Amino acid sequence: MTLHAFRGSALHYLEDPLTHAEHASEFIEDALLLVEDGKIKALAPYAELRHKLEPSVKLVDYSGKLLMPGFIDLHTHYPQTEIIASYGKQLLDWLNNYTFPTEAKFSDASYAKSIAELFIDELLRNGTTTAMVFATVHKASADAFFEAAAAQNLRMIAGKVLMDRNAPADLCDTAESGYVESAELIEKWHGKQRLSYAVTPRFAPTSTPEQLHSAGQLLQTYPDVYLQSHLAENxxxxxxxxxxxxxxxDYLDAYEQAGLLGSRCVYAHGIHLSESACERLAESATVLAHCPTSNLFLGSGLFDMQRISDAGIRYALGTDVGGGTSFSMFRTLAEAYKIQQLQQHSLHPHQSLYLATLGGARALSLDHLIGNFLPGKEADFIVVDPQATPLLSFRTAQCDSLTEMLFALTTLGDDRLIYATYILGNLAYLQER
Structure with missing residues (x-):
């Protein structure tokens, strides 16, 4: 057995701050985090645990920095990495002018591999340790992503896009071929190492009813896989x-008729929903992925977090790269706050960081494995540097409370806040300075 020890301030969430305001989080100003064989062994004040460490155990000292569980991204597109920050279109124009021409390149397995590796490097550099990821319609693009994720032993969810109409011919499959290729990918990758498969119809307009029903058949045949798609964005x-x-x-019913609702189904956006759709999402335990930078960049609308919470709908956060404008969950949280402000709702920093960690794990039904520092959880975590920039150093020095500091981080922070990223207790990224 291999034991690793890490010292620093530590913050994690035990419950949803909306429903357990007093006991939702645990913050230890001077903590010792013990990791044994890739899993959390203990988290406690340094003074309590230091005398129990054997002299042979190496202590990594991050005093002055903040240890947190790794971020969880519910919705992103790895093939769109190269079109992030492309100018000036709303959703449907974005697809036709940018997305489809770029995704055509992913029939080339070597090209897909190079982008998958770049994408994963960006995730780790931004402190994201788990993501739900779209590939393209090409089977090779899904293989490339899974191979890159497996090489770093990451907990990732991904799938080949299903798309049999309203797209260029070289980006279309069929209901039958999409089923067969998805099943082959499930058999090859789902449950291998820390990987999971998501059946992935792009969105209802690019799939015939027959293809959506074949996606439903995949969920019936493989009940422990996920489904990911888009809903009511524009x-x-x-x-x-x-x-x-x-x-x-309504829009949701196009999926519902095909059997595509449930606790392992994740739909990005969910901005323009009827009351009936909200009720059915809640009743089925279907998940929404709120993607604030994308919603603002594409002019799609404002996600009403208060309404979604009150309706009892499960949700967390996604970057939606490349319609989304940043891999950084800190940038995502900053824009989420502004979207709620425009709707007279103030998003508390504890709620933001919960959604980015344990809330994301719960949304993906993975909270038994990741999301906080409870013993037995997988040790995917990040080291946050509150002094990462001169402005942050100055601003956080003025903070009189943890809440104030966290709000400063979620408002001013970006990838520079991530000093280090660990996967199963092993260093996967260290910032160069």
Whole structure:
């Protein structure tokens, strides 16, 4: 057995701050985190644990820095890495002018491999240790991502896109071929190391009813896989779905009729939802991924976190790279705060960081494995430097409380805050200075 010890301030969440305000978090100003064989062994004040350490155990001292569980990204597209920050279009134009031409390149397995490795490096540099990821329609693109994730022993979820209409011919599969290739990928990758598969129809307009039903059949055949797609992001998209699915009572029903709701189904956005759709999402335990930088960049609308919470819908956060404008969960949290401010709701920093860690793990039904520092959890964690920039150093020195410091971090922070990222207790990224 291999034991590693890390000293620093530590913060993690035990419950949702919305429902357990007094006991949701644990903060230890001078903590010792023990990791044994890749899993959390203990977290306690340094003064309590230091005398129990054998002299042979190496102590990594991060005093002055903050240890936190790794961030969890519910929605992102690795093939869109190269089109992040492309100018000036809303959703449907973005797809036709940027996304589809770029994704056509991913029929080349070596090209897909190079982008997958770059994408994963960016995740780790930004402190994201688990993500739910779209590949392209090409089977090779999913293989490339899983191979890159497996090489670093990451806990990741991904899938090949299903798309059999309203897209360029070289980016379309069929209901049958999409089923067969997805099943082959599930058999190859799902449950291997720390990897999981997500059945991935891009969104209702680019799949026929037949393909959506074949996706539902995959969920029935492989009940422990995930499903990921998009829902109610843009007003033009809603009108298009209504024309394409005239028998559906609303956008959600296009998926519901195919059996694509449930606790392992994650839909990005969910901005423009009827009361009925909210009720059905809650009843089915279906998850929404709030993607604030993407919603603002593409002009899609404002996610109403208060309404979604009150409806009892499960949700957490996604970067949605490349419609989203940053890999950084800190940048994502800053924009999430502003979106709620525009709706007269103040997002507390504890709620933000909960959503980025334990809340994300719960949304993915992975909180028995990741999301906080309870003993037995997998030791994916980050080291945050509150003095990462001159402004942060100055601002955090003025903070009189933990809450104030966390709010400064979630407002001013970006990738520079991530000093180090650990996967299963092993260093995966260290900032060069």
């Amino acid at each position: 007003h033009d998209e809603l009108a298009w779905v209504a024309r394409l699915f005239p028998k559906a009572r």
